Amino acid sequence: MEDSARPLTKKEIRRARERVILEAAEKVFAEAGFGGATMQLIADMAGLPKASLHYYFPTKEALYRRVVQRIFDIWLEAAGSFDEADGPAEGIGAYIDAKMEISRRHRDGSKVWAAEVMHRAPVIQDYLETTLAEWTEGRMSVIQRWIDEGKMAPVSPRHLLYMLWATTQHYADFSHQIETLNGGEPLSDAQWDEAKAAVRQIVLRGIGLAP
Amino acid sequence: MEDSARPLTKKEIRRARERVILEAAEKVFAEAGFGGATMQLIADMAGLPKASLHYYFPTKEALYRRVVQRIFDIWLEAAGSFDEADGPAEGIGAYIDAKMEISRRHRDGSKVWAAEVMHRAPVIQDYLETTLAEWTEGRMSVIQRWIDEGKMAPVSPRHLLYMLWATTQHYADFSHQIETLNGGEPLSDAQWDEAKAAVRQIVLRGIGLAP
DNA sequence: GTCTATACACTGATAGAC
DNA sequence: GTCTATCAGTGTATAGAC
Numbered sequence: 001m002e003d004s005a006r007p008l009t010k011k012e013i014r015r016a017r018e019r020v021i022l023e024a025a026e027k028v029f030a031e032a033g034f035g036g037a038t039m040q041l042i043a044d045m046a047g048l049p050k051a052s053l054h055y056y057f058p059t060k061e062a063l064y065r066r067v068v069q070r071i072f073d074i075w076l077e078a079a080g081s082f083d084e085a086d087g088p089a090e091g092i093g094a095y096i097d098a099k100m101e102i103s104r105r106h107r108d109g110s111k112v113w114a115a116e117v118m119h120r121a122p123v124i125q126d127y128l129e130t131t132l133a134e135w136t137e138g139r140m141s142v143i144q145r146w147i148d149e150g151k152m153a154p155v156s157p158r159h160l161l162y163m164l165w166a167t168t169q170h171y172a173d174f175s176h177q178i179e180t181l182n183g184g185e186p187l188s189d190a191q192w193d194e195a196k197a198a199v200r201q202i203v204l205r206g207i208g209l210a211p
Numbered sequence: 212m213e214d215s216a217r218p219l220t221k222k223e224i225r226r227a228r229e230r231v232i233l234e235a236a237e238k239v240f241a242e243a244g245f246g247g248a249t250m251q252l253i254a255d256m257a258g259l260p261k262a263s264l265h266y267y268f269p270t271k272e273a274l275y276r277r278v279v280q281r282i283f284d285i286w287l288e289a290a291g292s293f294d295e296a297d298g299p300a301e302g303i304g305a306y307i308d309a310k311m312e313i314s315r316r317h318r319d320g321s322k323v324w325a326a327e328v329m330h331r332a333p334v335i336q337d338y339l340e341t342t343l344a345e346w347t348e349g350r351m352s353v354i355q356r357w358i359d360e361g362k363m364a365p366v367s368p369r370h371l372l373y374m375l376w377a378t379t380q381h382y383a384d385f386s387h388q389i390e391t392l393n394g395g396e397p398l399s400d401a402q403w404d405e406a407k408a409a410v411r412q413i414v415l416r417g418i419g420l421a422p
Numbered sequence: 423g424t425c426t427a428t429a430c431a432c433t434g435a436t437a438g439a440c
Numbered sequence: 441g442t443c444t445a446t447c448a449g450t451g452t453a454t455a456g457a458c
Binding site for chain 1: 246322325364369419
């Protein structure tokens, strides 16, 4: 079908190559850490010679930075669930579902983010101080409003958010431990549903919304 | 007071040197990851020449292994809270307190463990499969018994445990993010108490134990 | 635009003087 | 037991042929 399709422009070729490299990089950074990852490993996984990586991304750190930004953007999108809701059961419930789904589909990205933060955020500290800080403040006041309106129990909005992040991301970051404790098998669809339901149940009841 | 004290035996000298090296290694591994850590960095932080590290620990990996085992042992000790209790409010409440206190005092160890698991547990996989798996099974049946006796709401024991691990360890592993969101300051004593209380409150209510 | 070959720096580990 | 000097191996990055 080569002739029916318009030949790819240079920009499209570049975009496609970058995607392949980014996906390979995400996996390698997640499994080996920044220091343990080598450009050679990433190149092999992407099926490209090592020098090509340096053509598309000037340095290893620039490549890494793009990988980290990607998962952060995905999480920010999921935050939409929060804003569109007019009550905690709906808003927090949907947020849990969205974040659990991300943990399932983007575990490598989540791990890279976790490692970055554990190492004191050498490349995304500015995001923490600006975008994340603003997002957190906004969501904390939404929760506080729900509390003031008597829609949920008076819990610390800040620590509730930390609990939501910790619990949902645990299923990505510690997926290897979870699989080991599941007899070495990845969670099945049913088990993922079970996990989501359990998290929703405990958290929602924990903030005074008995199911 | 040199003369009043018995001169240190060789074994004691060795033990003391090992401790200095292990503490330096824990910090460097936590901040840089296994791949990012160098024996030179650890030696500098311990105040010893690089070759001395290789005298006390044959390889970088052997040193790393000891660091990982240490935090695991500390967590197992904290599990005592669980067994000695005769109800969930007491048992799980004490477990939360114990694990939060460990997150406060051993954040570097917790980070090293998290990174090790994220990288698919290359050096402690056997622990996951034996000690951790057995511990988990035991605690799950304790929780199930409490449920059967009507002492708490019927929640998934497995996912409750995951939530406890995730939430408490988050305060160690993501301490940098938490500090950034706290205006760049470490949590004060009062803020730690607040965090502990919030976690206890939400979790205990979440399993049907309204405060 | 793409890849081969290579420069240059740094790492873990060790030999050997003290 | 301890440390200085050094080696072999590997990493990132780039120069230059195609």
